[in-house]
Amino acid sequence: MTRRIALSIFFFTLTLIGFGQRINTREEYIEKYAPLAVSEMIRTGVPASITLAQACLESGDGNSELSVKSNNHFGIKCKSSWRGKRVYHDDDAKGECFRKYRSVEASFVDHSDFLTLNSRYAGLFTLDLTDYKGWARGLKKAGYATNPHYANLLIKIIEDHKLFLYDEGLDKSQIARIQQSNQPVDGRNLINPYQARKVVLRNDLRSIVVKKGDTFQKIAQEFDLKEWEIYAYNDYQKGQQPQENEILYVEPKHRKAKKSHKTHRLESDDTMHFISQRYGVKLKRLYRLNRLKPGERPKVGSFVYLRKKKPRR
Known part of the structure; x- marks a missing residue:
């Protein structure tokens, strides 16, 4: 998140107050979306603490203009692969393209998919699920945000609100008791229900x-x-x-990608095998969908079809 986004959150919050719209507190925001973050952690292996901290920071606890008008709670820009609705918002540059979602839940799901399907973040998934500091620093190093203090901001939110507890597999009543306690909690002493290898x-x-x-x-x-x-x-x-x-x-890949991934725009260092692994599509099938012979590679910038056969010219 850039300084410009922080300022826009501040002024938009003043606008909401002026029109009498209720403002979320950080505690309310965390309580509301923690179950969704935990659900995404189970589905994809992205720590719930990281998801919640990023959502709090990027959306201004759900009060930013981008999150209110577009349900975009993670500041994710369109990128070349995005096929959904778009909105334009001033960020690092004027009028940048951001993704627009039908619901907050869709934003959380896309955030998880954005991290799991992007090769620049692959190294994060070798970290322990409870290593929130490593994840925060890894996100900054991989270029998720331009703010030089991004990792420290995430870590502070996680530690101030004990969000690391959501990574430990505790149930809601256990979390509530610890959140209300004034005693420090050492997450390393809690039972980690996850295996060393994340699936x-x-x-x-x-x-x-x-x-x-x-x-x-x-x-x-x-x-x-x-x-x-x-x-x-x-x-x-x-x-x-x-x-x-x-x-x-660790099981056979499918013949086509998920409905949300219809095509992939080929980058300079992409290979067909990489795309096959990224989207979970059999390599031979990927060649057939794109009317290619095994070993052929489309031109950089062209679209690789992931679900339906490439149209004939």
């Missing part, structure tokens, strides 16, 4: 992010699979090994 749903398929030292043999043993299954599920030849921070599936 994230992509295209409704179970996937992992490769850690340093991982091999196909090791991953196959961990998930009680045959080694050839890991190769087949991820369109690899026998003898190859995965790369650190790469997405791998």
